[in-house]
Amino acid sequence: MIRTLLLFALLLSPLSSSADEESKVIKIVAGEWPPFIGEKLENFGYVGDKVQRVFASQGYRVEFHFLPWKRAYKKASEGEYVATAVWMYAEERTEHFYFSSPVAQEQFVFFHLKETPFRWQSLSDVEGQHLGGGLGYSYGKGLDQLIENQKVRITRVEDPTKAFQLLKYRRVTLVPEEKHIGMFTLSRLPTDMQDLITYHSKPFLSNNSYLMFSKSHPKGAELLAIFNQGLMLMENAQ
16 A cells, blocks of 8 residues: 555656646746847847846746737736736736836937937927837827827837838838837948937936736736845845
């Protein structure tokens, strides 16, 4: 009888070990947003690396999955993934998500053609412009409101490269984009295109970015607390 129990335990132990390992894998869906986060970036970019290091300090391994922003949001909101990276805070998103502590800081500026000088003091100065923006992007309450009220037009495309192409061919007049992301994107484009485009140094939006944990995922709230604790410990140690 004892030998039978020992054999049964030995047969079960690999399954238990495998289940334990699987429970320590955090599946996060993300959109492409280099240099902050991206599938082909080293360690998945600055934010991707930070998220991995925080969870590793708590005994977890992160598995990133990259999808277009809208699909990433939808799948995470439905609980298919425990979290999605990275997003600015918006009140309507709290219906489906918990927000982590901030993981990055951003500065959004207006990119424009060098041959077309652009100055602005308030967002009302942007009225009448035609923007080239990203699918699923929020640009903060002020600019989002102008877009919603149709005081500015926006053509939404899949990524900043396509937005800059629209700008090059004068199909849009401005590209609102995070400064580091815009400059990173331009650095990957042909030199003649880089020479055409610049940006206004004054940010129209400065904000934090967050990891959003799904309220539909059974471990969403638990892993949010674990991540925030790990992030706080890591930042306090720096």
